[in-house]
Amino acid sequence: MDSTSVAAPLPAAPHGRRGSARVLPGFGLALGYTLVYLSLIVLIPLSALLLKTFSMSWAQFWEAVTAPRVLASYRLTFGASLIAALVNAVFGLLVAWVLVRYRFPGKKFVDALVDLPFALPTAVAGIALSALLAGNGWIGQYLEPLGIKIAFTPAGVVVALIFIGLPFVVRTVQPVLEEAEKELEEAAMCLGATRLQTFMRVIMPTIAPALVTGFALAFARAIGEYGSVIFIAGNMPMISEITPLIIIGKLEQYDYAGATAVASVMLGISFLLLLVINGLQAWQRRRSGGLS
Secondary structure, three states: OOOOOOOOOOOOOOOOOOOOOOOOHHHHHHHHHHHHHHHHHHHHHHHHHHHHHOOOHHHHHHHHHOOOOHHHHHHHHHHHHHHHHHHHHHHHHHHHHHHOOOOOOHHHHHHHHHHHHHHHHHHHHHHHHHHHHHHHHHHHHHHHHOOOOOOOOOOHHHHHHHHHHHHHHHHHHHHHHHHHOHHHHHHHHOOOOHHHHHHHHHHHHHHHHHHHHHHHHHHHHHHHHHHHHHHHHHHOOOOHHHHHHHHHHHHHHHHHHHHHHHHHHHHOOOOOOHHHHHHHHHHHHHHHHHHH
């Protein structure tokens, strides 16, 4: 073949197909698999929960979900989860910032340490926190003489929820910080912006959606946390008893309808709170897009 010859054209794609072949099946089949999987894993169990609740009369349902002991558990569960998620949003951002922006000895160890609550069994976490913060623990023995009691109080619940929720914020914000353009920060400082102005007007709009997502994940995880909390909470009715423990107690008493009623309230409140958080996140993204 001489040098002026051209390569033979590639065979044409089959009729009705354009571009490269799809790796995954078509939209219809993939959507069908997705809906079936979500139905089996999410929708059917939740539907069974609601159907079991409907077996109660309205008076029985209201009595089960508004008992003083149950209301006290709602306040502790949602209040402690909110406080823990807010604390994790602040310090999780700080940890992610240090891991992304600085180099120091032992950085990889600290980075791996963040994921420890993911891998650690929750019961082990609860026992470890109790051993540290109890009156005879390594830290508690110095705090209690000062009048600071953490273990077996609502404060202990908050500490446990902070421990298990921190990785959600760090691992959500960290990739966004790694991809952020440092040139924009340098340009803002060259134009006379202070460090606070640079952070609030340049960095914060970029990481805000990820930070809200991390907050939502930490909050959702804290609401349903059980293993790490029951060891350090003390589980005193009306004081340090969380709602998941109320549900477990009703199941042990074979009060399945009462357990599903309380669980339905938890499900409804959690869904509404996450809906609000996702709405705020979407609004922040639209606002950031409009400012850019």
